[in-house]
Amino acid sequence: EPEVTQTPSHQVTQMGQEVILRCVPISNHLYFYWYRQILGQKVEFLVSFYNNEISEKSEIFDDQFSVERPDGSNFTLKIRSTKLEDSAMYFCATVKGSSYNEQFFGPGTRLTVL
Amino acid sequence: ELKVEQNPLFLSMQEGKNYTIYCNYSTTSDRLYWYRQDPGKSLESLFVLLSNGAVKQEGRLMASLDTKARLSTLHITAAVHDLSATYFCAGQGGSEKLVFGKGTKLTVNP
Numbered sequence: 001e002p003e004v005t006q007t008p009s010h011q012v013t014q015m016g017q018e019v020i021l022r023c024v025p026i027s028n029h030l031y032f033y034w035y036r037q038i039l040g041q042k043v044e045f046l047v048s049f050y051n052n053e054i055s056e057k058s059e060i061f062d063d064q065f066s067v068e069r070p071d072g073s074n075f076t077l078k079i080r081s082t083k084l085e086d087s088a089m090y091f092c093a094t095v096k097g098s099s100y101n102e103q104f105f106g107p108g109t110r111l112t113v114l
Numbered sequence: 115e116l117k118v119e120q121n122p123l124f125l126s127m128q129e130g131k132n133y134t135i136y137c138n139y140s141t142t143s144d145r146l147y148w149y150r151q152d153p154g155k156s157l158e159s160l161f162v163l164l165s166n167g168a169v170k171q172e173g174r175l176m177a178s179l180d181t182k183a184r185l186s187t188l189h190i191t192a193a194v195h196d197l198s199a200t201y202f203c204a205g206q207g208g209s210e211k212l213v214f215g216k217g218t219k220l221t222v223n224p
Binding site: 091 | 202
């Protein structure tokens with residue numbers, strides 16, 4: 001069964017460094033999302049992306065964050081200058097067809113900012 | 115804006131017992147989802163509830179939705195250790211994004 005994949009599984013970085021988290025959506029899925037989960041807390045929406053544009057973003061998704069689909073397959077989340085509080089698990093989710101269909105989650109990338 | 119509240123946040127129960135997790139939401143939610151998360155792992159979809167009165171069952175888990183009361187429940191029947199995990203409900207209200215509750219950490223003891 002097709003799955004969403006994410007790389008790397010764990011990223012350790014120094015505060016102030018840039019990181020890029022990668023997601024490979026399920027083939028023919030058209031809607032893409034990033035969520036994050038700080039350790040022990042709930043899952044929070046960051047951004048949704050469709051047709052090469054951001055369709056919605058949360059207050060968390062400030063100017064330090066950006067998303068793109070550079071090559072038509074990968075979907076990336078970039079954090080320009082990481083802060084300690086960016087340490088979290090980042091999940092990619094993708095949807096086939098209508099944006100209100102079920103979201104399929106990737107395995108996540110654990111980001112640790114030192 | 116949609117808000118989702120779950121209770122209890124922590125649940126310790128004995129094998130063989132029944133219990134219910136509650137999920138209240140603040141405004142209209144087009145759909146209601148239940149996910150399971152094992153420690154350090156991703157979110158596994160359990161149920162998608164689409165309409166008032168919807169009831170879905172899978173093994174020892176049964177989920178229901180009452181849109182008038184803005185309430186969904188996840189009922190656990192005759193719990194077994196393998197059900198130990200964190201369970202999240204999530205709504206989708208007027209927007210494609212999922213709004214999650216804080217999760218219920220379930221521990222099933224022998």
